[in-house]
Amino acid sequence: MAKVSLKKNKIRRAWVQSGFTVLTNSHASGFLQGKIYTGPAKAVCVPGLNCYSCPGALGSCPVGSLQAVLGSREFSMSFYVLGFLAAAGALVGRLVCGWLCPFGLVQDILHKIPFVRKYTKMRADRVLRWLKYAILAVFVIALPVWISDVTGMGDPWYCKYICPSGTLMAGWPLLAANASLRRAAGALFAWKSAILIAVLLLSISIYRPFCRWACPLGAIYGLMNRASFYRLELDRDTCIDCGRCEAACKLGIPVLTDQNSADCIRCGDCTNACPTGALHSSLDALLAQKRPDTSHGQTHKSQSSD
Amino acid sequence: MKAALSFNKKAAALLVAGILFMLIGAYRGEIAVVFQKAIIICLECIGIG
Numbered sequence: 595m596a597k598v599s600l601k602k603n604k605i606r607r608a609w610v611q612s613g614f615t616v617l618t619n620s621h622a623s624g625f626l627q628g629k630i631y632t633g634p635a636k637a638v639c640v641p642g643l644n645c646y647s648c649p650g651a652l653g654s655c656p657v658g659s660l661q662a663v664l665g666s667r668e669f670s671m672s673f674y675v676l677g678f679l680a681a682a683g684a685l686v687g688r689l690v691c692g693w694l695c696p697f698g699l700v701q702d703i704l705h706k707i708p709f710v711r712k713y714t715k716m717r718a719d720r721v722l723r724w725l726k727y728a729i730l731a732v733f734v735i736a737l738p739v740w741i742s743d744v745t746g747m748g749d750p751w752y753c754k755y756i757c758p759s760g761t762l763m764a765g766w767p768l769l770a771a772n773a774s775l776r777r778a779a780g781a782l783f784a785w786k787s788a789i790l791i792a793v794l795l796l797s798i799s800i801y802r803p804f805c806r807w808a809c810p811l812g813a814i815y816g817l818m819n820r821a822s823f824y825r826l827e828l829d830r831d832t833c834i835d836c837g838r839c840e841a842a843c844k845l846g847i848p849v850l851t852d853q854n855s856a857d858c859i860r861c862g863d864c865t866n867a868c869p870t871g872a873l874h875s876s877l878d879a880l881l882a883q884k885r886p887d888t889s890h891g892q893t894h895k896s897q898s899s900d
Numbered sequence: 901m902k903a904a905l906s907f908n909k910k911a912a913a914l915l916v917a918g919i920l921f922m923l924i925g926a927y928r929g930e931i932a933v934v935f936q937k938a939i940i941i942c943l944e945c946i947g948i949g
Contacts, residue, residue: 636932637935645945647942647945654934659934659937662937663930666933669928673925674926677920678922684915685915706920756904756945757945760947764942775946779948781919783948785947786947820909822908823908823912
């Protein structure tokens with residue numbers, strides 16, 4: 595990704611997010627009929643938090659798939675889904691969250707609502723960032739494996755009791771189009787809708803509250819941020835310590851000291867705000883190597899955060 | 901940009917392990933479990949089940 599202006603990066607990211615969301619949710623007739631796609635592509639996971647019961651979904655949510663396999667009678671470990679997550683994480687880490695996740699796009703759009711105070715740094719933020727790891731460990735892994743019904747099947751606890759993406763992309767559209775499902779909705783649907791509404795309202799004032807604090811998929815990808823091929827690098831020789839990278843980060847990440855933080859969704863705002871190009875991605879470096887005349891600090895020694 | 905351009909061994913190992921895991925999962929029949937779950941409306945996911 596060649597370095598572009600901050601505004602151009604936001605526009606480009608919005609196009610990629612929208613394009614990928616449409617591409618992976620293009621079973622349009624499902625929204626009208628209240629039915630879901632049942633073709634062979636459903637065997638393949640998509641990288642973002644995209645419920646497989648979304649009427650438009652062509653692929654499967656990795657978090658839902660992980661719980662489905664862990665809660666099945668046959669398996670207590672999912673090589674397939676964990677392998678998919680490891681491969682995606684090895685390539686780009688949480689770039690998936692910033693550029694490819696449909697629920698991330700929804701939160702991004704809501705955060706653009708003007709005339710509402712925006713919060714970047716909050717007192718409880720440091721503690722709440724650990725919540726997503728607890729949700730991953732308890733609701734996605736432990737409970738589906740340990741608690742099973744009389745048939746030996748475990749519930750998808752995270753999908754059932756928490757996932758606001760599933761409520762938005764699958765619950766609300768399916769109930770809108772399907773009268774029998776509407777009649778079956780009760781307290782659980784009200785609970786999940788309340789979680790979704792809270793996340794949507796918080797998104798107006800706080801950038802990506804769900805990704806920041808509660809997303810188990812982001813927790814998994816975040817663990818691979820420091821190891822992935824796509825990563826951020828800081829060239830200490832050309833950095834002028836202006837702080838524009840940290841000011842541009844809406845997640846409040848200390849970019850100057852921790853470029854590959856597990857909380858970074860790699861939106862690119864920090865690298866594009868850098869006036870000297872000292873902060874760049876590994877892809878920027880690769881492209882600069884191929885275009886020697888446009889490089890930034892190519893001969894200087896770089897320092898990564900890990 | 902020396903660090904960025906050097907070969908990332910950790911990422912390569914993770915990628916190889918990921919692909920290997922996917923193949924093992926496919927061999928064990930996990931894809932069928934994912935597929936079966938994904939082609940039926942997940943009542944739990946939508947807040948009914």
